[in-house]
Amino acid sequence: MTDLTNIQANISHLSPISTEEMALFFELGLLRKFKKNALVLRQGEDISPFMFIKRGCLMTYHEDEAGFKHVIQFGVAMWWTGDLQSMQDNTLSYYGIKAISPTEVYSFDQARFETLVSAAPGFERYFRLLFQKSLINHQKRIIRNISFSAEQRYEAFVSTFPKLEQLVPQKYVASYLGITPEFLSKMKARFYRQKD
Amino acid sequence: MTDLTNIQANISHLSPISTEEMALFFELGLLRKFKKNALVLRQGEDISPFMFIKRGCLMTYHEDEAGFKHVIQFGVAMWWTGDLQSMQDNTLSYYGIKAISPTEVYSFDQARFETLVSAAPGFERYFRLLFQKSLINHQKRIIRNISFSAEQRYEAFVSTFPKLEQLVPQKYVASYLGITPEFLSKMKARFYRQKD
DNA sequence: CGAAAATTTGACATGACTCAACTGGAGTGG
DNA sequence: CCACTCCAGTTGAGTCATGTCAAATTTTCG
Numbered sequence: 255m256t257d258l259t260n261i262q263a264n265i266s267h268l269s270p271i272s273t274e275e276m277a278l279f280f281e282l283g284l285l286r287k288f289k290k291n292a293l294v295l296r297q298g299e300d301i302s303p304f305m306f307i308k309r310g311c312l313m314t315y316h317e318d319e320a321g322f323k324h325v326i327q328f329g330v331a332m333w334w335t336g337d338l339q340s341m342q343d344n345t346l347s348y349y350g351i352k353a354i355s356p357t358e359v360y361s362f363d364q365a366r367f368e369t370l371v372s373a374a375p376g377f378e379r380y381f382r383l384l385f386q387k388s389l390i391n392h393q394k395r396i397i398r399n400i401s402f403s404a405e406q407r408y409e410a411f412v413s414t415f416p417k418l419e420q421l422v423p424q425k426y427v428a429s430y431l432g433i434t435p436e437f438l439s440k441m442k443a444r445f446y447r448q449k450d
Numbered sequence: 451m452t453d454l455t456n457i458q459a460n461i462s463h464l465s466p467i468s469t470e471e472m473a474l475f476f477e478l479g480l481l482r483k484f485k486k487n488a489l490v491l492r493q494g495e496d497i498s499p500f501m502f503i504k505r506g507c508l509m510t511y512h513e514d515e516a517g518f519k520h521v522i523q524f525g526v527a528m529w530w531t532g533d534l535q536s537m538q539d540n541t542l543s544y545y546g547i548k549a550i551s552p553t554e555v556y557s558f559d560q561a562r563f564e565t566l567v568s569a570a571p572g573f574e575r576y577f578r579l580l581f582q583k584s585l586i587n588h589q590k591r592i593i594r595n596i597s598f599s600a601e602q603r604y605e606a607f608v609s610t611f612p613k614l615e616q617l618v619p620q621k622y623v624a625s626y627l628g629i630t631p632e633f634l635s636k637m638k639a640r641f642y643r644q645k646d
Numbered sequence: 647c648g649a650a651a652a653t654t655t656g657a658c659a660t661g662a663c664t665c666a667a668c669t670g671g672a673g674t675g676g
Numbered sequence: 677c678c679a680c681t682c683c684a685g686t687t688g689a690g691t692c693a694t695g696t697c698a699a700a701t702t703t704t705c706g
Contacts, residue, residue: 316593318597324597326589338586375571378571378575378578379567379578381578382574382575385581386577389584390534390535392588392592393588396591396592397520399596399628400595400625401520401628432595
């Protein structure tokens, strides 16, 4: 039970959510569980949910024609992930999503998401504010990408998500930062050598 | 008058807006005009509006400690610009905004924006969808930043915003792409040399 | 334990940056 | 209408950050 009240508290932090609205959330959200390394969503799939992470860690990536995977997001507990575009328009998913650790999510497909926001004004406002906040973070990330060196980006990443550093394989961190795994490895070696 | 119905049509494209809601928009939105090269918002200012561009072109940038300006967005007619974070929390603006050409905007400070979204559910939904769409575009831009070469990013920019190429000084385009003006100049020279 | 994947390390290649010199318009004042 | 300045843009030489490829090592996991 504390899990659920945690979630309500977390969501209400952005926009007050009534008990009825919260009940609707749990009624519409499909609870799904994934093992470590499970594929949550295959890129190119025709149905693409938007998911609230109850527990665990998910990674969202896009695989280009050359077969390279580019990580665009790590999602942890109390965050949302999914392919928004595909969820909204029912187009084939542009991203793939993979479980980095054992994960549970509440999953909303387009119809259920639409029901949630139209039946519960608190959620409509919540998502407006959530996307607004997320947009701000994306803008900051773009600024880091265009103005920081790889080393500065790495430091920013570590200080923003200290725990992910342990959890996530380095090659995905490298991809998230926009550098090669080899270069990340060299950077870290240099970094720790300096500390002695 | 056609101007106004144009705006209503454009906004209603995302979320149906009633005539009363639209009237509220024009009542709350302060019409402001800027000359070419005018400073619309000074970075560090304590009041930071969110603006709907009626006509013209604005550029949003962040200036770092070393004095370098990093362009994060060009805004054209029917788009929104502003420092969302600063508008929402009333913190000092992180961005500066400058008019690239003569521009008119409808400007909403935090109180007026809040009034608009709480009094007009159509606008609450509109902004949820607007931010959702914008988020999608920002994610795509991040992918381009981490996976494309400078040349590929330039090509993507030109094909996405063909008109801006003419309008905006090159050095700002370079900053938007995350490269130096010199390098952009060399890239273009190479590009056009190949075409002959 | 053994195979496959992730990480590290090294030699070399290159895309993009720096700095400085040069060119060419766009304004401005005489 | 010219002369002057002042940016924006161009070009070139040299440098540095980061990438590529391949081999060695470590970790993961069946």
